[in-house]
Amino acid sequence: MSQDPWQLRLVKKSLKKKSKLRLLEKTIPLSPGRTALDLGCAQGILGYFARRRGGFWAHADEDLANLRTAGEILERDLVQLRGGELPFRSDSFDLVLCLDYLEHIEDDDRALAEISRILKSGGEFIVVTPHTGRFYLLHKLRSALGLRLEYFGHKREGYSFPELKAKLERAHLLVKRKTTYSRFFSEFFELILNFVYIKLLARGPSLERRDGHIRPASAEEFDAQKKTFALYTLLYPVIWILSRLDSLLFFQKGYSLMIWARKQRDNLPD
Template identity: 35%
Template sequence: MSGEQAGWALELYQRSVLKQQKFAGIQSLLGDTAGKRCLDIGADNGVVSLLLRRGGGDWSSADLAPEAVASIRSLVGGRVERIDGGPTPFADREFDLVVVVDFLEHIPDDRGFAAELGRILKPGGRLIVNVPREPRWSLVWPLRHAIGLTDQWHGHLRPGYREDSLAALLKPWFEVTAARTYCKTFSELLDTALNFGYVIKKRGQGEGGSTAKGTVVTQADWQKGGAGAMKALYPAMRAWTALDGLLPFFKGYRLIVQATRGSD
């Protein structure tokens, strides 16, 4: 991995309030990874994969879309597998920790994949899962659908999960030990605006712009104009998402849980 390849990814992270929220949520549950065998699944362009490796540990990565796999591999080097939501190429009880980021909603058999996660994790191993949280009602989601940001556009086979439905999905292999949400209404509105801008840009370039993992912002996308726009808008985006603090009793549109692998 060259400094230039890592540089664009770190710059993207430093200019993306939403990616910062996501990684902060993961990091709050991560614990010490030094000396542990770890796997991240679903990191899209590889920014999360790169950041996770900074904490130490022996990491592998995997994702669904070939575009995502290529981008992750360009950032972290080898041991990046393409998987399809079915059996994985990893050994029984190989990992101490698995981090699944925006993946379960993209695959047909999420329960079967939960069983696969149970197979590759050691008894007592930890699982961290990040998914969209399906709200009971929403002011933002009807707007997203109206402007074309549908589940189909995002590559979602289901809109998301709630705390109880995700815990039920992970049983009997895992026991959920922590759950939290992030990305409240103001952040979700920002995400809507950014994704809509991406749709318009891709259509203007004559491209579909969506993969099996939805939108994957690659190094080429970033260097074609994304960097300048995000840098200019970053102070305003930070101020806007800070308004989520005015909604202390509202849950976010993203859910992250930690679960422990039971003994056999």
């Protein structure tokens, strides 16, 4: 029996990506007639699952290496981005996903304006980004461990909800719903895995990719860490059980912020 592609094997052992996928699958209805954009598709992992919700999907990223890797599982409809203007006609898409991508963009206001431009009137926008605030202690721990923002390809740490809501509204994108996920324990284990990969396995960070280098980014890199991944697979059930301690922190917001927004119809409030 052939194994799943390495990207899918990786996501099955990622606490954060699995939480994100569950939220997306619950909130993106099946729709064979939609036209959707996976903006900042990276290695294609989330786009692979998103397009199961039906419709035509385009997958875009400025990093050619990412697109080549994504092509292994997405195969088609891949678009390389160049510059700040998105290479799509105005009013083209019913849905745009922007999953852990906005924090990588220098001019995020321009990016949101472009997203608004290519969305149809009443079109949906789903954005996921790191969540920031005064009491997010693991952001401070990340800095203490020497994991600088540029190692993740980030231009900023993330956004608070009020900050991002204001930016969305300036782009005529009205927030309909928000949630957070990945509370302390899930985020802690994710941080430790990032530290181990960047500092120990990858022999230092790579600053060449737009999304940093915090996990294997190609089949070759994954194969080079097969023994480590096998060990992690053995430990994963224990890590998963410990991450369930997040349920005790019901009073705490998560370290990842997901917002569902809708483009104003004809620039009038919905």
